[in-house]
Amino acid sequence: MLGPGEFFGEGCLAGQALRMGSATAITPSRILLVDRNAMVQLLHKQHAMSDRFITHMLSRNIRIEEDLIDQLFNSSEKRLARALLLLARYGKKDKPSRVVPKLSQETLAEMIGTTRSRVNFFLNKFRKLGFIEYDGEHPVTINSSLLSVVLHD
DSSP states (O other): OOOTTOOOOGGGGGTOOSOSOOOOOSSOOOOOOOOHHHHHHHHHHOHHHHHHHHHHHHHHHHHHHHHHHHHHHSOHHHHHHHHHHHHTTTTSSSOOOSBOOOOOHHHHHHHHTSOHHHHHHHHHHHHHTTSEEOOSSSOOEEOGGGHHHHHOO
16 A cells, blocks of 8 residues: 555556556555656755665565555454554644545455455444444445554554
8 A cells, every 4th residue: 555655556666577566546545657767867966865765665664564464463353454554644743634445355355365245244333343344345344443444453
């Protein structure tokens, strides 16, 4: 899950011949395509750009580690709660949005490594407990109490 101003496809800078992942926009987006050689030149000549890119890469590395730990040690219920909070941008510098971009249950299931029926079960459970506002038609609205699902051991 990437937000405004973030990078993807940077594997080509390290010589990655084939893409290891893909990106799918879930909201209207503008994508700036930067040629590999132009990006290398930018990184060498524009120190502010280099700093931003390095910060992005370090953040991405931390996020991948967190995702791996999440997948290995947390239940699908906790993974869904965490994914919803990340989609709502909780923990970001800018004020988090309470509304998660509209996603299908199938997409959420793929994101957290479970089935659509489990996602449906947990979304309904979170709704009944007051953690989210969800009717199946509109985007999910997050209440800060959802954090307790992630933080509770």
